[in-house]
Amino acid sequence: MNDLTIERIELRLIEMELTAPFRTSFGVELTRPCIIVTAHGGGLTGWGECVASQAVSAEWAFYSYETVETAWHILKDFLAPALVGRKLSSVEPVVELGERLRGHPMARAGLEAAVWDLLAQAEGLPLADYLTKGQNYSQPRRDRVNVGVSIGIQSSIEETVKNVAGYIQQGYRRIKLKIEPGWDVDLARAVRREFPEVLLMLDANSAYSLEDASRLKQLDEFNLLMIEQPLAYDDIYEHSLLQAQLSTPICLDESIHTPKHAEWAYELNACRIINIKAGRVGGLHDGRAIHDLSLKRGKSVWIGGMLETGIGRAANVALASLPGVTLPSDISASNRYYRQDIAEPPFVLNADSTITVPAAPGIGITVIADQLEAYTQREVVISASKKQ
Ligand code: OSB
Numbered sequence: 001m002n003d004l005t006i007e008r009i010e011l012r013l014i015e016m017e018l019t020a021p022f023r024t025s026f027g028v029e030l031t032r033p034c035i036i037v038t039a040h041g042g043g044l045t046g047w048g049e050c051v052a053s054q055a056v057s058a059e060w061a062f063y064s065y066e067t068v069e070t071a072w073h074i075l076k077d078f079l080a081p082a083l084v085g086r087k088l089s090s091v092e093p094v095v096e097l098g099e100r101l102r103g104h105p106m107a108r109a110g111l112e113a114a115v116w117d118l119l120a121q122a123e124g125l126p127l128a129d130y131l132t133k134g135q136n137y138s139q140p141r142r143d144r145v146n147v148g149v150s151i152g153i154q155s156s157i158e159e160t161v162k163n164v165a166g167y168i169q170q171g172y173r174r175i176k177l178k179i180e181p182g183w184d185v186d187l188a189r190a191v192r193r194e195f196p197e198v199l200l201m202l203d204a205n206s207a208y209s210l211e212d213a214s215r216l217k218q219l220d221e222f223n224l225l226m227i228e229q230p231l232a233y234d235d236i237y238e239h240s241l242l243q244a245q246l247s248t249p250i251c252l253d254e255s256i257h258t259p260k261h262a263e264w265a266y267e268l269n270a271c272r273i274i275n276i277k278a279g280r281v282g283g284l285h286d287g288r289a290i291h292d293l294s295l296k297r298g299k300s301v302w303i304g305g306m307l308e309t310g311i312g313r314a315a316n317v318a319l320a321s322l323p324g325v326t327l328p329s330d331i332s333a334s335n336r337y338y339r340q341d342i343a344e345p346p347f348v349l350n351a352d353s354t355i356t357v358p359a360a361p362g363i364g365i366t367v368i369a370d371q372l373e374a375y376t377q378r379e380v381v382i383s384a385s386k387k388q
């Protein structure tokens with residue numbers, strides 16, 4: 001591929017209303033703010049989504065330390081100005097730029113995603129093919145990715161069972177329930193009794209401590225696919241002590257920020273499974289690296305979600321097409337999240353609980369300009385000419 005110059009980067013802070021509130025052990029989300037990154041170069045436009053999703057509000061509670069404002073600052077003042085005007089033939093220079101920062105993975109990942117989309121388009125390849133190009137996987141990538149649905153904390157167990165039934169009716173074959181202390185064993189028992197066959201897993205979002213081991217051990221009887229992130233968001237070691245006491249596989253989400261963290265977690269037997277989110281690990285490049293090292297070790301991975309718009313979802317679908325993604329991913333149909341998305345066509349669920357990987361070049365969706373405009377609260381353009 002010929003070098004492509006990044007001529008201009010746009011940042012848009014948007015906020016979209018969720019179809020239903022999403023409650024986790026750390027808080028409730030009614031709307032989802034995020035930053036949409038646009039990279040222009042070589043006559044093409046690349047789109048990326050930064051999944052930092054905390055706006056300033058009375059209800060604040062964090063998945064990680066990044067907020068839309070910290071990400072805006074990092075993107076606007078550091079990453080975008082350093083990238084505009086540069087010639088690229090791969091994402092490596094963007095990855096290296098990100099490595100000059102300590103932390104801020106979501107900000108990095110948002111920009112990297114826009115460049116991945118741009119470069120894949122320049123190659124005339126769907127992102128899923130561009131991600132696998134030259135990787136020498138022994139298996140081909142998938143055309144359809146296995147998916148499930150993540151269900152927030154509801155007002156009652158009855159309500160949850162009804163909700164689960166609805167999603168199973170729609171065709172979802174893997175159900176993830178958010179839990180917290182007191183909303184766990186009885187919930188799992190009730191849902192398992194009602195749906196003996198469904199692939200069922202729980203996500204604690206760091207709500208427990210090692211003292212809760214005996215309570216968590218009670219979950220072993222429900223034939224769960226895994227329990228996600230029971231302990232602290234920055235812990236690996238104590239998860240290894242917990243995993244030794246549980247027969248249910250532990251899956252790490254919040255604790256894994258780099259390929260090294262993944263290695264350490266596997267070496268310590270802190271988990272048997274890792275949930276890969278490009279935003280949490282600094283981008284698709286390192287997300288793919290975690291996939292690769294997991295595949296080498298025979299460890300199962302899947303792709304997590306952050307309630308993305310169609311832009312972020314498209315990149316997640318491409319990542320989920322990698323051959324080592326052997327467990328269903330948190331990528332639901334577009335209508336599970338938003339009434340009106342900013343990209344088309346919407347992602348729909350196939351009858352076999354899969355989502356089809358787009359075949360068009362890049363992330364393979366079209367951004368609906370009017371819709372994006374309608375949701376935009378703030379916008380900034382960083383262009384090469386303005387560079388000091
Ligand atoms: O822990 O996986 C999580 C959403 C926001 C923050 C954290 C998490 C989630 C989800 C949503 O579970 C999954 C999805 O996008 O469908």
Ligand code: MG
Nearest residue numbers: 203228229253
């Ligand atoms: Mg999680």
